[in-house]
Amino acid sequence: MVSAAASDTNFALAEQADRHLWGHFSSLGRSVDGMPIIERGDGCYVWDNLGNQFLDGLAGLYTTQVGYGRTELAKAAGEQAAELGFFPIWTYAHPKAIELAARLAALTPGDLNRVFFTSGGSECVESAWKLARQFFKLTGEPLRTKVISRNLSYHGTSMGALSITGLSAIKSPFEPLVPGAIKVPHTDLYRTPQHAKDESYFAEEIEQAILREGPETIAAVFLEPVQNAGGCLVPPDGYFQRVREICDTHGVLLVSDEVICAYGRLGAMFGSERLGYIPDIITSAKGLTSGYSPLGAMLVSDRLAEPFAGTDEQFLHGYTFAGHPVSCAVALANLDIFDQEDLCGNVVANEAGFRASLDDLLDLPIVGDVRGMGYFYGIELVKDRDSKEPFSSDEAERLLRGFLTLRMAELGLICRADGRGEPVIQLAPPLIAGPDEFEVMNRVLRQVLTEAMVEMAKPA
Numbered sequence: 101m102v103s104a105a106a107s108d109t110n111f112a113l114a115e116q117a118d119r120h121l122w123g124h125f126s127s128l129g130r131s132v133d134g135m136p137i138i139e140r141g142d143g144c145y146v147w148d149n150l151g152n153q154f155l156d157g158l159a160g161l162y163t164t165q166v167g168y169g170r171t172e173l174a175k176a177a178g179e180q181a182a183e184l185g186f187f188p189i190w191t192y193a194h195p196k197a198i199e200l201a202a203r204l205a206a207l208t209p210g211d212l213n214r215v216f217f218t219s220g221g222s223e224c225v226e227s228a229w230k231l232a233r234q235f236f237k238l239t240g241e242p243l244r245t246k247v248i249s250r251n252l253s254y255h256g257t258s259m260g261a262l263s264i265t266g267l268s269a270i271k272s273p274f275e276p277l278v279p280g281a282i283k284v285p286h287t288d289l290y291r292t293p294q295h296a297k298d299e300s301y302f303a304e305e306i307e308q309a310i311l312r313e314g315p316e317t318i319a320a321v322f323l324e325p326v327q328n329a330g331g332c333l334v335p336p337d338g339y340f341q342r343v344r345e346i347c348d349t350h351g352v353l354l355v356s357d358e359v360i361c362a363y364g365r366l367g368a369m370f371g372s373e374r375l376g377y378i379p380d381i382i383t384s385a386k387g388l389t390s391g392y393s394p395l396g397a398m399l400v401s402d403r404l405a406e407p408f409a410g411t412d413e414q415f416l417h418g419y420t421f422a423g424h425p426v427s428c429a430v431a432l433a434n435l436d437i438f439d440q441e442d443l444c445g446n447v448v449a450n451e452a453g454f455r456a457s458l459d460d461l462l463d464l465p466i467v468g469d470v471r472g473m474g475y476f477y478g479i480e481l482v483k484d485r486d487s488k489e490p491f492s493s494d495e496a497e498r499l500l501r502g503f504l505t506l507r508m509a510e511l512g513l514i515c516r517a518d519g520r521g522e523p524v525i526q527l528a529p530p531l532i533a534g535p536d537e538f539e540v541m542n543r544v545l546r547q548v549l550t551e552a553m554v555e556m557a558k559p560a
């Protein structure tokens with residue numbers, strides 16, 4: 101029960117948010133109407149300022165791998181802030197950035213031994229495109245400036261990363277964007293099941309794009325191991341091996357954008373490791389610190405660093421807060437927890453149970469498909485399961501924003517109801533989650549989706 105005084109404070113907070121806080125990808129001025137104000141967290145749960153408890157089925161935003169309330173991370177941050185609260189890695193270095201770079205290099209596949217820190221994911225993607233361009237200028241192929249990525253994909257919001265992103269709705273207000281960002285089909289196997297067993301179909305689309313544009317103009321292909329936007333689109337077996345061959349044939353770099361898929365999300369330290377390919381660059385962020393402090397890391401192959409090594413040539417690029425000592429200390433403590441609690445092992449041991457708890461919902465006619473791997477799943481919602489008829493955009497809006505998001509929060513579950521592509525519900529809990537949390541997600545989703553079917557049968 102919230103006291104009258106607490107209730108006044110909470111209302112004042114909501115009003116201030118309405119007036120002053122500019123939420124990201126959010127409508128302005130809606131907090132008084134019920135946008136939760138999350139105040140604290142513990143394990144897989146968070147609480148809002150009214151005392152309501154939520155199971156965080158999205159790990160913040162695919163980020164809080166070790167869960168909330170980890171005092172080890174708070175302690176690491178506090179101790180580092182007391183010792184050296186800030187120093188840049190421009191010209192100087194500091195011990196935690198060095199230690200973390202070496203630790204990441206030991207974890208990465210292949211010869212990805214160089215670590216370029218950023219403050220987050222978009223900066224990593226931006227950095228990867230810039231590095232690819234400068235690398236080719238230095239190695240005598242200055243025309244290689246273009247990049248290829250997939251339709252619907254999300255790679256961040258800065259102008260370069262946004263150009264690589266394949267979501268026209270979030271790009272059009274900012275056009276013209278950076279030229280030379282080519283799009284190819286994503287791997288939606290639910291709607292193109294004829295290609296599910298064919299590793300080459302989608303990969304050949306990439307090769308065709310390279311040939312169409314001229315291989316000598318293509319610098320890199322940017323792909324997520326499992327594509328988030330569109331609802332956890334898993335590629336067919338062998339897809340990445342074929343893409344790797346195509347990239348090698350045409351001298352193109354393969355960038356694995358693992359801002360979501362690294363650090364245990366798919367049950368291995370890196371998504372590329374889980375899917376069995378070695379990229380030239382891995383872009384990573386989010387789970388590296390479990391979100392306790394902002395940090396991104398671009399992990400680069402020795403081959404790409406070669407033209408810069410032992411010469412006066414600099415990668416002319418940097419960010420003040422990249423490799424922040426507090427964030428690096430938190431990342432090291434976070435990786436310690438990964439080791440001590442075998443978080444990747446926990447994901448592998450539990451993923452079948454998680455999947456089964458979601459597959460259980462397939463008896464509901466609104467559930468068209470359940471897909472994903474590790475602790476990263478999407479549930480595609482359809483109007484007619486037999487024909488796979490999708491909801492119209494008005495219906496999808498009514499379903500997602502008019503009903504699902506609020507109702508799931510009312511029932512104590514945070515997850516993503518997303519309409520980029522067909523409507524999907526996405527689940528990506530902290531990596532410490534287990535059968536108890538799967539049971540809660542299943543129960544709430546069954547109730548909400550059952551109610552949604554009734555809701556959608558009503559006239560608009």
Ligand SMILES: Cc1ncc(COP(=O)(O)O)c(C=O)c1O
Pocket residue numbers: 220221222223225254255256257324328357358359360385386
């Ligand atoms: C695959 C991918 N790349 C890049 C980004 C951008 O990361 P950030 O929001 O940290 O800038 C995201 C964010 O969700 C992402 O999922």
